[in-house]
Every structure is written in structure tokens, then in C-alpha cells.
Amino acid sequence: MSLESPAVRWALVLTVVTAAQVSLVGDLSLFGVHPDLLLLLTVAAGLSGGPGRGVVVGFVCGLVADLFLHTRFGVATLASTLVGYAAGVAGDTVVRPSTPVWVAATAGLSAAGTVLYAALGHLLGSQSLADPNLIAIVGIVSLVNAALCVPALAVCRWAGDDRSAVRIR
Amino acid sequence: MRPVATRRRTRYLLVVCSLVAVTLIALDAGGLPVFNSARSVASDTASPFGGVVDTLTAPFRNAWNGITGYDDLVAENQQLRDRIGELESEGVLEQSAREQLRRLNEQLELGYVDGIPTQVARVSSGAYSNFADYRVEIDKGSSSGLAEGMPVVTRSGLVGRLERVGSSTSVVQLATDPEFVIGVRLASTQDLGVGRGAGARGTFVVDRGIDLEDPVRTGEAVLTSGLSTSIMPPDIPVGVVSRIDPSPTTREQLLEVTLSAELTKLDVVQVLEWEPPT
Numbered sequence: 001m002s003l004e005s006p007a008v009r010w011a012l013v014l015t016v017v018t019a020a021q022v023s024l025v026g027d028l029s030l031f032g033v034h035p036d037l038l039l040l041l042t043v044a045a046g047l048s049g050g051p052g053r054g055v056v057v058g059f060v061c062g063l064v065a066d067l068f069l070h071t072r073f074g075v076a077t078l079a080s081t082l083v084g085y086a087a088g089v090a091g092d093t094v095v096r097p098s099t100p101v102w103v104a105a106t107a108g109l110s111a112a113g114t115v116l117y118a119a120l121g122h123l124l125g126s127q128s129l130a131d132p133n134l135i136a137i138v139g140i141v142s143l144v145n146a147a148l149c150v151p152a153l154a155v156c157r158w159a160g161d162d163r164s165a166v167r168i169r
Numbered sequence: 170m171r172p173v174a175t176r177r178r179t180r181y182l183l184v185v186c187s188l189v190a191v192t193l194i195a196l197d198a199g200g201l202p203v204f205n206s207a208r209s210v211a212s213d214t215a216s217p218f219g220g221v222v223d224t225l226t227a228p229f230r231n232a233w234n235g236i237t238g239y240d241d242l243v244a245e246n247q248q249l250r251d252r253i254g255e256l257e258s259e260g261v262l263e264q265s266a267r268e269q270l271r272r273l274n275e276q277l278e279l280g281y282v283d284g285i286p287t288q289v290a291r292v293s294s295g296a297y298s299n300f301a302d303y304r305v306e307i308d309k310g311s312s313s314g315l316a317e318g319m320p321v322v323t324r325s326g327l328v329g330r331l332e333r334v335g336s337s338t339s340v341v342q343l344a345t346d347p348e349f350v351i352g353v354r355l356a357s358t359q360d361l362g363v364g365r366g367a368g369a370r371g372t373f374v375v376d377r378g379i380d381l382e383d384p385v386r387t388g389e390a391v392l393t394s395g396l397s398t399s400i401m402p403p404d405i406p407v408g409v410v411s412r413i414d415p416s417p418t419t420r421e422q423l424l425e426v427t428l429s430a431e432l433t434k435l436d437v438v439q440v441l442e443w444e445p446p447t
């Protein structure tokens with residue numbers, strides 16, 4: 001067990017992010033909406049490491065989220081997997097990466113991920129799309145994730161050992 | 170641009186992960202108990218850790234909540250100042266403390282169910298999701314003798330029922346959940362009906378069983394029916410009728426009920442150690 005291994009680093013990152021989400025971030029709400037760090041991690045992993053990593057990290061983050069949610073098990077997993085893939089594709093299409101581009105991409109993908117989760121939940125009977133706070137939830141989650149995207153991308157590049165990936169691009 | 174083989178492998182991975190997720194959804198919809206067990210283990214694991222983090226981060230969270238809830242804080246401070254002024258001017262601080270203790274003890278005694286033992290529990294966490302999921306977590310579980318299906322109440326009335334029970338925590342399905350369905354009885358006429366949570370409206374709706382001819386008025390008390398097959402014991406106050414909508418097509422009246430218990434400000438609840446008939 002060494003931090004040299006990307007698997008160990010990802011496990012560490014996922015544990016810390018989950019602990020922060022469950023025990024800390026849930027209480028830090030803005031207008032009744034709290035940040036979604038697992039969605040941020042999924043988006044950042046996809047943007048920094050491509051669709052493959054986005055899918056894997058999104059799948060694992062979704063599974064973890066499903067453990068703490070009360071909706072149908074698997075809804076967050078499916079939404080997060082699809083968002084991770086979309087983030088990877090979006091990251092691959094960026095020709096000239098810059099901070100504003102990453103911020104805008106994170107905001108857009110976070111909004112899409114939140115709406116997708118609500119839509120899937122709604123299809124399964126949870127009425128999420130009819131939630132009166134939907135716009136506030138999408139807006140605040142997107143804004144907070146956009147604000148945190150630079151450190152999140154740095155963490156994902158560290159966890160994924162992305163020096164080689166950067167060279168390929 | 171990534172190589173074609175890599176892109177193909179990624180799409181394959183996406184399909185596999187998506188299919189696994191869909192399978193999980195289908196299995197959970199089919200009622201496979203392993204998911205509830207996994208969630209209970211996750212809650213039990215996070216519970217002590219959350220307590221430590223809560224303690225360590227309390228100053229930061231308090232500061233944040235002070236900033237984001239500044240208006241509420243100002244109003245609350247004003248109310249407290251007014252109250253202190255009243256108490257000081259009357260010179261009854263000691264009497265007041267005794268009175269508050271008496272009321273607190275009184276709060277722990279339910280007036281509407283006799284002979285059913287209760288467990289007092291604290292609401293340890295609200296929803297993890299930003300979307301309304303009509304669930305809260307309490308800090309007691311099977312190690313305290315709790316079991317799935319037990320009613321959860323406050324002194325004011327019905328809160329919900331235990332949906333999932335871990336060893337040290339449990340999840341309460343609130344009475345506002347549209348999937349929370351119980352038999353009810355109108356206090357004055359003893360008419361029986363069926364009601365469910367009204368979801369985002371935060372109320373309860375009796376939508377079956379009350380005929381157009383049945384006399385109902387706003388303010389009417391609604392209680393649990395307590396029929397032999399009911400998932401609730403009889404006579405727990407649900408709320409009072411706040412709106413009546415006659416439906417000529419179904420020949421029934423739809424009653425909107427304002428819940429007696431304030432579900433948005435739950436702190437301490439009581440679990441009735443009563444299990445529904447199987």
C-alpha cells in the first residue's frame with residue numbers, strides 16, 4: 001500500500017471526499033442547498049483524465065452516493081456514470097485548455113448531472129423534477145462546483161498521475 | 170485525439186457500467202433486501218465519524234450558518250432579547266426554569282397512546298440529497314430494540330414510520346412522502362378513509378373513502394384508523410383538515426390535512442415499540 005499506486009491515491013481521494021460530503025458539507029447549505037462534492041469529483045476526473053476515467057470514477061462515486069441517498073439504489077450510479085463519460089468527452093474536445101474553460105465546463109456538466117439525476121429519479125417516481133427548489137439546486141451546485149474546479153482538477157491529476165496524459169494531448 | 174481502440178474500450182466500459190446501474194435499479198425496485206442492509210451499514214459506519222467531524226468543525230459550520238442565515242439569526246436574537254427583557258422585568262427567572270423543565274418532561278409523555286412503550290431518539294441527520302426525499306435519520310437502531318415499520322411520533326402527532334433500521338441508526342419515512350399511505354379516521358364522524366403524503370406541499374391528503382355526503386368541516390381532527398390490518402396503532406393525531414375539495418367524478422371529497430407535528434423542525438422524536446401485523 002503506497003501512494004505511488006494510482007489505485008491507492010484514488011481510494012484516498014474518494015474516502016476523503018465521501019467523508020467531507022457526508023459529515024461536513026451536508027451542513028453547509030446555501031439557501032437550503034449543499035454542494036455535491038461527489039459530482040464535482042466525477043466531473044473533474046472526466047475532464048482531466050478522459051471518458052474512460054470519467055466512467056470509472058463516476059460509477060464508483062455514484063455507488064457511494066447511492067449508499068447515503070434514500071432514492072432507488074442505482075439512480076445516482078447511472079447518472080454519475082453518464083456525466084463522467086460526458087465530462088471525459090468534453091475534456092477531450094478542449095483544444096486550448098484554460099481556467100475559464102474548465103470553470104465553464106464544470107458548471108455546465110454539474111448542472112447537467114444534477115438535472116439528469118432529477119430526471120432519472122422522476123422517471124422512477126420520486127417527483128424530483130417537480131421539486132420547487134430545482135432551479136436553486138442546479139444553480140448553486142453548479143456555481144460551487146465551478147468555484148472548486150481548479151483544486152479538484154489538481155487533485156484528480158495527482159491521483160491519476162496525469163503527466164503522460166497531458167503529453168498525449 | 171485518443172486511439173480508436175481506446176475509444177472503443179471506453180464505450181464498452183460505459184455500456185457495461187450503465188447496464189450494471191440499470192440492473193441495480195431493477196433489483197432494488199424488486200425489493201432485494203441487500204441494498205437496505207448496505208445502506209444501514211454505510212449509515213452506521215458514517216455515524217461515529219460524523220460525530221467527530223461535527224465536533225471538530227462546529228466553529229466553522231456555526232460561522233458559515235451565521236453568515237448564510239444572518240437574517241434568521243437577527244430575528245432570533247431579537248426574539249431572545251425580548252424574552253430576556255420580559256423575564257427580567259417579571260423577576261421570575263427561577264420559576265421560569267422550573268416551568269420549562271416541567272414542560273420538557275411533559276413533552277416526553279404522549280397523551281394519545283397508552284400501554285405502548287416508547288424510545289426517545291434524536292434526529293441525527295437530515296437528507297443527504299438536495300432534492301426532497303422525505304426521510305430523516307435518527308440515532309437509534311436495532312440495538313435499542315427498534316424494528317422496521319414502528320411508528321415515529323412527537324407529542325404533537327404523527328411523524329412517520331421506520332423504513333430502515335441499522336444497528337445504531339434508523340431512517341424515518343416522513344408522513345409527507347407520497348409513498349406513505351395509511352388508514353385514517355375523522356374524529357367527529359368516525360368516517361374512515363385512506364391518506365398519503367402530499368410531497369412538496371408538506372401536507373397530508375386524504376383522497377379515498379370520504380364520500381361527498383359525509384359531513385366534513387375545516388379544522389376537523391384526523392387520526393390514525395387503527396383497523397386490524399393498519400400499519401399504525403389507533404388514535405395517533407395526524408393533523409387537522411385545512412381544505413376540502415369535493416370531486417363529483419369520484420363522488421368523494423379530497424381533504425388536505427395540515428400535519429400536527431412540525432416536520433421541518435424535528436429534533437427529538439419518539440418511536441413507538443409497536444409493530445404492524447404481518
